[in-house]
Amino acid sequence: MPHRLRSLVAQELAMSVDSRAAAMAGALAARYPDAARAVLFYGSCLREENLDGLMLDFYLIVSDYRAAYGQKWLATANRLIPPNVFPFEHGGLIAKYAVLSEADFARLCGVEADNVSVWARFAQPSRLLWAADDLARQGAIAAIASAAPTLLELTMPMMPSSTAHSVLELWKTGFTLTYNAELRAERKGRSFSIVDGDPDRYERFGAAALGEIARLRDVGAKGEVPHALSPDQAARRWRQLQRRGKWLSVIRLAKASFTYAGGIDYLAWKINRHAGTSIEIKPWQRRWPLIGALTLLPRLFRGGAIR
Template sequence: MTGALASILSVELDRPAPEAVQALVDEILRSSGPVAAILFYGSCRRSDDPSGLFDLYVLHDGHRRFHRRIVPAILNRLLPPNVVLVRTRLGDHQVRAKVAILSRGQFARRMRPASIDTTLWARFCQPVSLVHVADAPTRSWVEATLADAARTAASWAVRFGPDRGTPAQFWQVLFARTYGAELRPERTNRGGLIYETNAAWFDRVLVQSLHDLGLDASDHEGRLCPAMKRPLGLELDWAIRRVLGRSLNLLRLIKAAFTFENGADYIVWKIGRHTGRTLDLSPWQRRHPLLSAPQLLWRLRRGTGSVGSSV
């Protein structure tokens, strides 16, 4: 990784996290096996919202050593990441985090351009804070792995982006594609909002990543001209990622409904947070999240505001 890209990434990696996040990190370290690194990302980080549900990613070097139990270790090996709810107290208040857990090897493989699963590199080409790291070599590994995510994002952005355009145009096209490859209801301007929260950083990451890839990233009147030929079969390659990506996300939602505390309520809360829509669950739907999922998805696609059922 070039020193220039490492320097750009470090600006955000070193950004201080709220006191609540540090309290949650301390709780994770207290209650789990060895942890290599913990990353803080997501909407609460972008908005500096200290009262929401924080998003943390925990990276480790061994499923059994970290989880200390065989079933979670097997589930995480087969369908990463495992997702758990971590709660602790900060003064008189309870703080919470949605914590995704996977091994360093699983994380690194999903940062590469050949990865079928777009979920992780699409998140970690965005700004994140490194809120815990085991040692200096692990810090260097985190920087190198996130640089892989940035270069992967840049390579896909120029394949789908304009022949000549502003960095904002490339990022917005990319995020529209990656959100479309997930089973996540999002507002149509979601990618633009993410870019606008840290536009200067995104611009620098894109230009440096293109430079690392050996592409002409010359800036002409505020526009980039990467001059990358679109390979044959590009749409087919992405269609495969979209189909498999949505399938993976559906399987993860099903797993979360059964392994995440109050999983059904969390899923509905997440839909509401990303779409602004209020979805109500009946007691039966809370008890049977898998059976009720087809009805919820159908009502959501039809645009029905309330999906509660009297069943």
């Protein structure tokens, strides 16, 4: 992979964060002494100066699932429907963390992934707050450096062929497509605000990602980057990603009811924060979180809180 994109990713991953978030990452890794390889911090909290009262987002990358868990069923659940998600508290902060093996993390950042959940997130900024060694660090950098090319490569054939478009327009279209491929509790226009919040970053990463795509193909006479898929093929691929992504979101929600204490309260908090709703969880929904969470879905779809 060209040094430019990998270098940009490495520099961004190494940027400083709130010291409490860094300490939290170290404490999280310490819970998995036989398996932890890297801890990544991502999501909207990266842009916040005050982390108090917020739910931080981490990915814990492990060597393999059997080494990570004492319980076989957790390893099996993580392997069959990755990732497992758990709550975590440290130093007065609260977080949730997703667990992926190094192999699954690399696969799910790439263009062959069968859902968007990992590469869509890691095409955006993240921080590597803890690594077991340099091999683990380089593995995380390499995986994340494939996320932006994946997003842009699948998005390019979906752009109108009759007009020229900028790199930022390409990003915005790509994020819109990924939001449509998951159950997301976000306000309309969220995919645009991600790019508008840091256009210089997306210009630099977009140019480097397109350079990486072009390196793997024959560039046109005018420097244009060829599409890996035809527009019809790309449209079919996105329909597949959308169908699978929404079903996976429901399945992961069901799985989280067994692995995530207080998961239904987090779900309500997340929806209220991003969609401007005022959902309140009833006692019976906490008692039976799986049923309670599923009963929210029709209401959320009708109200547009989840799209």
